[in-house]
Amino acid sequence: AQKVTQAQTEISVVEKEDVTLDCVYETRDTTYYLFWYKQPPSGELVFLIRRNSFDEQNEISGRYSWNFQKSTSSFNFTITASQVVDSAVYFCALRGNQGGKLIFGQGTELSVKP
């Protein structure tokens, strides 16, 4: 069975603080794909990043960075110098080798206060 766990239900920070959103996954597939999506208050789902299981390189995109560690089955997301516009629900998701099945975590609601 595949599972994604985002243990942090809600996080509140003050603007300019760094914040890390945790994601732990379970899968028996040797090849799999991990994703992060952002859902702002407007409700749409915005793709942020995809990571393949055979590529453990960390990635940085502006203020966003992702730390993928197969040894701990984690794919954590860090926002540096958070801004109010980062306030949203963030979802981590996993897809194995089974067609279109994308399994989501419960989501972490991030609130960035001015």
Next chain:
Amino acid sequence: NAGVTQTPKFQVLKTGQSMTLQCAQDMNHEYMSWYRQDPGMGLRLIHYSVGAGITDQGEVPNGYNVSRSTTEDFPLRLLSAAPSQTSVYFCASRGGSGNTDTQYFGPGTRLTVL
């Protein structure tokens, strides 16, 4: 490209009524999926399709039917609406013959069943 479109954006039904949520994509994507989003539960997969004429069940298929007669369209039917089906519904699609392409989501349909 319009991407993934969903209609209607909002819908109110009475218990026992039936309706169809429409989903269309203009990207010639093979894979299409339906998810529902409920507070604290992330997104859960209802049904998915790996190509025209092929559909399969996800995590929460009961009470819903799907069909995929064309590559572009993947409607979701509620046969007899129940209050437990009050939710936000997202349609998604992705392309590629492998598992590498990213899944893109429509804007969602907010359904209330009274």
